[in-house]
Amino acid sequence: LKAYAEHVLTMIDPSSLKPLKIAIDAGNGMAGALVPTVFENLPCEIVPLYFELDGTFPNHEANPIEPENIRDLQHTVVEQECDLGVAFDGDADRMFLIDEHGAFIGGDMTTAMVSIQLLRKFPDSAVVYNLICSRTVPEMIEEHGGRPIRSRVGHSFIKATMRDEDAIFGGEHSGHFYFRENWYADSGLIALLTVLQLMSDEDQSLSAILEPIDSRFRSGEINSEVADVEGTVKKVEEHFSSQGAELDHLDGLTVGFDDWWFNLRASNTQPLLRLNVEADDKALLDERTSEVLHLIRG
Numbered sequence: 332l333k334a335y336a337e338h339v340l341t342m343i344d345p346s347s348l349k350p351l352k353i354a355i356d357a358g359n360g361m362a363g364a365l366v367p368t369v370f371e372n373l374p375c376e377i378v379p380l381y382f383e384l385d386g387t388f389p390n391h392e393a394n395p396i397e398p399e400n401i402r403d404l405q406h407t408v409v410e411q412e413c414d415l416g417v418a419f420d421g422d423a424d425r426m427f428l429i430d431e432h433g434a435f436i437g438g439d440m441t442t443a444m445v446s447i448q449l450l451r452k453f454p455d456s457a458v459v460y461n462l463i464c465s466r467t468v469p470e471m472i473e474e475h476g477g478r479p480i481r482s483r484v485g486h487s488f489i490k491a492t493m494r495d496e497d498a499i500f501g502g503e504h505s506g507h508f509y510f511r512e513n514w515y516a517d518s519g520l521i522a523l524l525t526v527l528q529l530m531s532d533e534d535q536s537l538s539a540i541l542e543p544i545d546s547r548f549r550s551g552e553i554n555s556e557v558a559d560v561e562g563t564v565k566k567v568e569e570h571f572s573s574q575g576a577e578l579d580h581l582d583g584l585t586v587g588f589d590d591w592w593f594n595l596r597a598s599n600t601q602p603l604l605r606l607n608v609e610a611d612d613k614a615l616l617d618e619r620t621s622e623v624l625h626l627i628r629g
Contacts, residue, residue: 336369342512343524345373349531351414354378354429356404358393359385360421365520375527378411380404393421396506398435405433414530415537419519425506426519428526430537439464440545442502443471445522448529449500450475459492459501459509461485462582463552463594463607467544468502483582484596490515504607548616550593550608555627557604560597564604567595567626591619595627 353375357363363382370377380403381390391400395418408416408429416429428436439460446458446468457478460468469479482492482501486509489501493515501509508522509515526537533540557563564584572578577587583596583605591610598605604627610616 332368343528350374352376354407354413354416356380362419362423395427409433438504438506453499457496457498463504553606
């Protein structure tokens, strides 16, 4: 553990970190063993939740993307006036953030923040993001001097693309974050440390950093069971093609307009279609999500 801690700390400047108060929910998984070793010489105050290693996961499922699994963390952040909260999955490769107000931060916004910080250290570099991520992600990469590379969803595609492009970083909406300097492997802990470095360098809260960049509205993943997956996707494509949408098939069907877009992907294991929608305002998001779901579900 000591060697691992030394490695991940090479990714930041520990001496410049602010004394942040951080609630961390390890979910009775590996983060409970990793975090104390990594943070023992950092100025941060850790408020631990469920650090005891227990493979029966007695407090909640170690899957922080599900809202019911982060409620304790959100409550703790607000009640104890923490600067942020962090939720890890069981093996600590996935990580999600909670801002100082208790609001959940999606993996794509964390991808944007990590990209901003890493591009200061590695200017003019490529950064890979999966196609479910918000349009904000490539915008931030370009704005901070990087080269955004869009990828299919999944670690095998992200890692291969990173190697092909010599990318410094790859991020997914699902809370997976991959680092060239970590042998292209994912690490929720390195992503967390990178965001802490950004907060310290900017001397800003999470909500203040995100406020000017997280301006769009997203549906989250909506699953629909359908009898004819291929036929349904074709129907949806024909409908929006007739409206002049920009279409691509990098991973499922992505349909784009100036002020909204969506991706529709088939499950690999079930007769399901997975829909993700993003729009420039909430009313448009609700309207367009309903429109697409009506086409899918009839």
